[in-house]
Amino acid sequence: MCGEIINMINKLKNLVVVPFSLALATGGGYQGVDLTIQGVFGIITGLACWFTRLALILVVVYIIIFGIKFMMAQGNPTKYEEAKKSFTWGLVGVLVILGTYTIIATIANALGANYSLIPLNCSGY
Amino acid sequence: MKSMKKISLLFIITLSSFFILSNSAIAAIVIQGPNISPNTLQAGKENTLNYSFTLTGNRDDARNTCNKPTESNEIYWELKVGRAGSPWKQVTNAFIPFTDFPLQNPVKGTFRFTPKQGDTSESFQVVLFCVTADEFGNKLPSRQFSGSGAVTVDVVGQTQGAAKISFDVLQPQPGASGVREVNPGQSVAMSFKLNVTEDTSDINSKCGQVSFIKWVVAMFPATQNDNFTDNIIRDGQIDTVDFGTGKTFSLDFQKTVAALNQDFVIKARLFCSGSTVLTTSQGIRFNAGGAGAGGGTGGGGCDTPGQPKCKPGETKTYSFNIPNPLKGGASDFTSLVKIIAQWIFNLAIPIAVAMIVYSGILFLTAAGEPAKVTKAKEVLKYAVIGLAIILIGSGFVTLIQSILELGGTTPPPAGGPPPGPGLPPGPGPAGPLYGCTDKGYCVQVQDPNNVPSSYTEVSGDASCNNACSSSGPTGDVGSLCKKDRDCQTDFKCKDALCQRANGNFGNEPCNSGRNCGFGNVCDKNLVIISDGRRLGTCVAK
Numbered sequence: 001m002c003g004e005i006i007n008m009i010n011k012l013k014n015l016v017v018v019p020f021s022l023a024l025a026t027g028g029g030y031q032g033v034d035l036t037i038q039g040v041f042g043i044i045t046g047l048a049c050w051f052t053r054l055a056l057i058l059v060v061v062y063i064i065i066f067g068i069k070f071m072m073a074q075g076n077p078t079k080y081e082e083a084k085k086s087f088t089w090g091l092v093g094v095l096v097i098l099g100t101y102t103i104i105a106t107i108a109n110a111l112g113a114n115y116s117l118i119p120l121n122c123s124g125y
Numbered sequence: 126m127k128s129m130k131k132i133s134l135l136f137i138i139t140l141s142s143f144f145i146l147s148n149s150a151i152a153a154i155v156i157q158g159p160n161i162s163p164n165t166l167q168a169g170k171e172n173t174l175n176y177s178f179t180l181t182g183n184r185d186d187a188r189n190t191c192n193k194p195t196e197s198n199e200i201y202w203e204l205k206v207g208r209a210g211s212p213w214k215q216v217t218n219a220f221i222p223f224t225d226f227p228l229q230n231p232v233k234g235t236f237r238f239t240p241k242q243g244d245t246s247e248s249f250q251v252v253l254f255c256v257t258a259d260e261f262g263n264k265l266p267s268r269q270f271s272g273s274g275a276v277t278v279d280v281v282g283q284t285q286g287a288a289k290i291s292f293d294v295l296q297p298q299p300g301a302s303g304v305r306e307v308n309p310g311q312s313v314a315m316s317f318k319l320n321v322t323e324d325t326s327d328i329n330s331k332c333g334q335v336s337f338i339k340w341v342v343a344m345f346p347a348t349q350n351d352n353f354t355d356n357i358i359r360d361g362q363i364d365t366v367d368f369g370t371g372k373t374f375s376l377d378f379q380k381t382v383a384a385l386n387q388d389f390v391i392k393a394r395l396f397c398s399g400s401t402v403l404t405t406s407q408g409i410r411f412n413a414g415g416a417g418a419g420g421g422t423g424g425g426g427c428d429t430p431g432q433p434k435c436k437p438g439e440t441k442t443y444s445f446n447i448p449n450p451l452k453g454g455a456s457d458f459t460s461l462v463k464i465i466a467q468w469i470f471n472l473a474i475p476i477a478v479a480m481i482v483y484s485g486i487l488f489l490t491a492a493g494e495p496a497k498v499t500k501a502k503e504v505l506k507y508a509v510i511g512l513a514i515i516l517i518g519s520g521f522v523t524l525i526q527s528i529l530e531l532g533g534t535t536p537p538p539a540g541g542p543p544p545g546p547g548l549p550p551g552p553g554p555a556g557p558l559y560g561c562t563d564k565g566y567c568v569q570v571q572d573p574n575n576v577p578s579s580y581t582e583v584s585g586d587a588s589c590n591n592a593c594s595s596s597g598p599t600g601d602v603g604s605l606c607k608k609d610r611d612c613q614t615d616f617k618c619k620d621a622l623c624q625r626a627n628g629n630f631g632n633e634p635c636n637s638g639r640n641c642g643f644g645n646v647c648d649k650n651l652v653i654i655s656d657g658r659r660l661g662t663c664v665a666k
Contacts, residue, residue: 041471048475048482055482062489085493089501093488096505100481104474107509111516112608120478 049122055097066090154182154190156273158231159204159251166240166247166280169330176204176217177233178251178273184226190270191223191255198223201254201266206238206247213250220256220264239333240280248275288331289322292342292393292406296379309386309413310446314379317342319393321363322373323403328365332397337362339396347388347410358382358391361650362398384413386446466518473515480508603634603655622660634660 066087073079096103101120158178166172180202187200199220207213217236221228240247251273254266296316299305307313321340328338341360345352358380367374390408397403435441455461487501517524600606600613604623609616612623620636628642629635634655635647641663651662 037468041468044472045475048479051479052482055486058486058489082493086491089491089493089498090489093485093491093501095485096488097482097485100478100485103481103509104477104512107512108516111513111520120475 045120045122048120052097052100052120052122059094059097062090063094154180154186154200154226154253154271156180156251156253156271159249159273159276161249161276161278164278166238166278168240168280169326171237171239173235173237174278175233175235176249177231179231180221180226180228180253182226184223187223187226191268193255193268195257196255196267197258197264199256199264201256201264202232203252203254203266204236205250205252207250216249241333246277246279248277250275288324288327288395288404289320290340290393290395290404290406291320291322292391292409293318294391294409295377305409305411307384307411307413308444309384310444311384312381313384314381315358316379317358317377319376319378320373321376321395322371323363323368323395324371325365325368326370328368328397328403331403332399332401335365335398337364337398338403339398340393341396342391342393344382344385344389344391344411346385347390351392351394351405353392353394353396356385384411386413388412470515470518473512477508477512477515480511481505484508602629603653603660605656605658629663631663631665633663635663636660 066083069083069086070080073083156178157180158176160177162175166174188198191197191200199222201218201220203218204216205213206216216238217234219232221232238247252269253271255268255270256264257267258264294305294315295318297305297307297313319340319342323338328335332338339360339362341353342358343353344356344358359378361376363374388411390410392408393406395403395405449456451461451464455464484501484505487497487504491497491501600611600616600623602616602623602625604612606612606618606621606623609618612618615626616623617626618624619639622634622636622640624635624640625633625642628645629640630642631645634653635641636658638645638647641647644666645663646666647661648664649661651664653660653662
């Protein structure tokens with residue numbers, strides 16, 4: 001009895017669902033996105049923007065990790081030295097990541113190139 | 126199987142009886158009206174109209190209608206306007222709490238409404254909705270449960286035909302046969318005359334409230350329909366207010382036009398700021414490559430425009446042209462390479478950013494391990510070297526050239542220094558000479574002081590330096606520049622244009638809004654020719 005009712009409800013469901021899925025399948029022309037050679041620039045810029053954001057997240061994560069390393073050293077000289085070394089090089093990394101635009105602008109100016117463009121405009125990506 | 130049928134039958138009966146019961150329980154809220162007064166609308170202007178309608182029904186009726194758990198104790202009404210085939214638009218609306226029912230007075234008020242251009246009547250309708258409040262407490266009309274009949278109001282006072290456009294081609298004049306003859310694909314120096322007559326109120330009635338109207342002069346094959354998008358010869362706009370109660374604007378201009386490969390027509394058309402057409406001029410027909418008509422005047426091959434048909438055995442000349450498929454406008458190999466190089470340069474900059482950031486990440490994750498730190502240093506070093514090579518780019522060519530010349534004097538740029546306006550054609554460098562027409566077009570001439578009446582416009586050519594510059598000396602406001610040092614003292618180079626330190630003043634040239642001072646924008650329609658470039662003008666916002 002109960003099974004029959006469920007069966008009936010399922011049939012009703014199918015009746016309702018099928019026309020909708022048909023409409024979805026037949027709607028629109030070709031599948032996919034228009035891609036042009038000019039679009040490649042957008043893709044590369046988007047990847048670079050994504051990568052920069054990832055780096056900024058990593059900066060935060062690694063600074064926390066360095067802090068934990070200092071704590072775990074517990075005054076042990078070898079471990080402390082190791083933590084200090086990682087932290088120093090980590091700071092260099094942070095400087096390089098945050099100073100990307102400065103590096104590019106410095107090189108451009110040093111070479112006297114006409115440099116009015118911003119290397120990466122991430123507002124649209 | 127039998128039992129299933131029984132159950133389903135029972136199911137349906139219960140359901141339908143439930144619906145009948147619940148339907149009969151709702152004493153509906155009934156709309157009477159709406160009444161709209163006055164019962165005519167004036168075309169082309171804003172009308173103030175009064176509306177009134179009554180809603181009958183008591184508090185319980187309202188409560189029974191909007192009784193879903195999500196619905197709040199209010200109903201929403203909306204007065205809409207529309208006509209067949211287009212979506213209805215809301216004119217005015219309000220919420221009424223259930224507690225106000227039964228309503229003692231009709232709902233009334235006023236609204237302002239401008240009929241759409243071309244409408245002869247407008248329809249109004251009142252609809253009622255239940256109200257749902259979202260999680261922020263905003264009230265939203267959620268479910269329409271009733272609607273009145275449509276009330277139609279006539280629109281009167283349409284004005285007709287004030288827009289007038291007269292258009293003529295002064296040069297070239299029609300030949301003896303009365304038709305203008307050109308060779309297919311050939312560049313023809315043309316001179317145009319355009320008169321636009323309009324009336325601000327007529328524009329408002331046809332276009333709605335727009336601040337300007339557009340005009341377009343375009344050419345298209347004679348065998349095809351009017352096409353004002355593909356081959357635009359020139360276009361522009363006129364501020365609506367400038368027309369007042371009727372005024373004519375005249376414009377004479379010259380342009381070198383490449384003839385189509387078949388007979389074509391040049392027409393002018395007035396648009397509302399969108400795509401609505403106000404009026405179209407008569408067409409000026411050109412024969413290009415059609416059968417030659419009229420008597421031969423000697424010279425040239427047979428069967429070309431204006432020449433008799435070929436006789437057997439005579440040499441027949443065919444002319445054709447291959448259109449440039451490159452949209453970037455590259456006309457020779459060097460500019461093609463330049464476009465490709467620019468594209469690769471654009472790609473390279475984000476990659477450089479990514480590489481520097483990558484080396485930063487390597488430093489970060491190295492945790493002091495010498496091998497990893499070394500790798501990070503290498504990545505950074507080569508990223509910087511690569512970037513330097515990219516930025517030097519074409520500079521390498523000049524570098525190698527200068528090395529090969531071993532300290533000799535720097536060669537003058539190709540073509541020699543461009544002559545300024547009015548410079549006599551002396552025994553100077555053997556480059557082309559440029560002059561400026563009275564219309565501000567830069568042209569290539571024999572004598573810059575004596576510009577002939579027929580010429581080829583080369584305003585887009587950067588080598589047409591200073592010939593049409595509104596500001597004489599090099600490095601003045603509006604001059605072409607690559608760096609600040611190309612401009613005069615205190616001026617800056619921005620968007621390849623010399624500008625004042627805090628942006629240019631009004632009536633001074635600009636390439637983009639960035640060149641203009643505070644409160645000014647760059648109007649590209651007010652063309653200033655400077656250093657062979659067509660620049661815009663800084664104007665107050």
